[in-house]
Amino acid sequence: MKIRYSDHKRIFNIHTEQIPYLSVEMFDELGVPTLYSTRFKSFDDQSGEGETGLRVVVMKTEDDTEAAPVVFKNRDLLARQLESSIEHESITDQMHTNHVYVVTENDLGPILRTEKPPHRRSIDGLITDLPDVILTAFGGDCPPVYIADPVRKAVGLVHAGWKGTLGKIPANAIERMTEQFGSDPRNLYAAIGPGICIDCYEMGDEVYEQFSEQWGRSAADQILRRYPAFADDGKEVPGGKYHLDLREANRMTLLDAGVRDDRIAVSNVCTMCNADVFYSYRARRMENEQAAMIVNRFKV
Numbered sequence: 001m002k003i004r005y006s007d008h009k010r011i012f013n014i015h016t017e018q019i020p021y022l023s024v025e026m027f028d029e030l031g032v033p034t035l036y037s038t039r040f041k042s043f044d045d046q047s048g049e050g051e052t053g054l055r056v057v058v059m060k061t062e063d064d065t066e067a068a069p070v071v072f073k074n075r076d077l078l079a080r081q082l083e084s085s086i087e088h089e090s091i092t093d094q095m096h097t098n099h100v101y102v103v104t105e106n107d108l109g110p111i112l113r114t115e116k117p118p119h120r121r122s123i124d125g126l127i128t129d130l131p132d133v134i135l136t137a138f139g140g141d142c143p144p145v146y147i148a149d150p151v152r153k154a155v156g157l158v159h160a161g162w163k164g165t166l167g168k169i170p171a172n173a174i175e176r177m178t179e180q181f182g183s184d185p186r187n188l189y190a191a192i193g194p195g196i197c198i199d200c201y202e203m204g205d206e207v208y209e210q211f212s213e214q215w216g217r218s219a220a221d222q223i224l225r226r227y228p229a230f231a232d233d234g235k236e237v238p239g240g241k242y243h244l245d246l247r248e249a250n251r252m253t254l255l256d257a258g259v260r261d262d263r264i265a266v267s268n269v270c271t272m273c274n275a276d277v278f279y280s281y282r283a284r285r286m287e288n289e290q291a292a293m294i295v296n297r298f299k300v
């Protein structure tokens with residue numbers, strides 16, 4: 001499984017036992033189990049070959065009852081690699097909101113998004129201080145943001161597509177952790193997981209306008225860049241599109257929320273550049289999505 005890393009900074013570790021996955025290296029050191037799955041059901045390091053087609057979520061186009069047993073089994077296998085199980089799992093909805101939900105004992109176990117009770121719907125972020133609970137989000141370009149508080153022994157996980165990023169969902173999660181668990185942002189660790197890179201993420205002008213309105217023009221200029229357009233003869237022509245840097249946008253939100261710079265890990269793994277390894281909406285590899293998981297456990 002070839003995944004591009006920057007030369008100087010390795011953010012994710014790769015695990016190829018059973019179902020392969022990546023984990024956040026900074027969280028490995030804290031003893032907090034994390035995971036980001038791939039398209040692979042299995043992978044052999046020696047031969048460099050594996051079987052793709054891992055399904056971790058029931059897609060909107062699928063029949064719920066047919067797909068559910070397979071995705072529940074796969075999520076349980078993934079959770080077991082983190083010494084947890086699907087019985088301790090709570091999932092987000094991927095509705096592109098900035099809503100964060102505090103997970104309770106009653107919210108655990110295998111469930112379909114369509115079966116959730118109303119108070120648990122339209123949720124893109126989860127936080128918990130319940131020991132050994134596993135939080136799961138999904139994504140096929142939208143990066144997850146993992147949060148850990150080793151002092152209050154609590155974790156958070158958010159799905160940060162452009163709308164959630166615009167609505168500062170990582171800051172909402174931190175605010176809720178402060179209210180609910182007494183977390184101090186200075187004690188938190190955060191990691192922005194694999195997702196689409198700025199080069200791959202072309203956006204319409206209206207996205208620039210929305211960031212400009214809600215974040216201010218100078219912040220919008222830091223995270224959105226207009227790329228040049230070229231004619232067939234290679235000459236630059238008007239009509240270049242904006243590109244959005246989701247990683248930098250979420251890093252700025254985490255810094256503004258009070259997380260220390262040296263406690264923020266930013267993955268440079270792009271799901272679209274690496275569409276051989278990951279499902280990617282923009283790469284039109286939409287058969288399924290990746291699972292991002294974090295367990296509320298601090299081993300160190």
Ligand SMILES: [Zn+2]
Pocket residue numbers: 196197198199200270271272273274
């Ligand atoms: Zn890319």
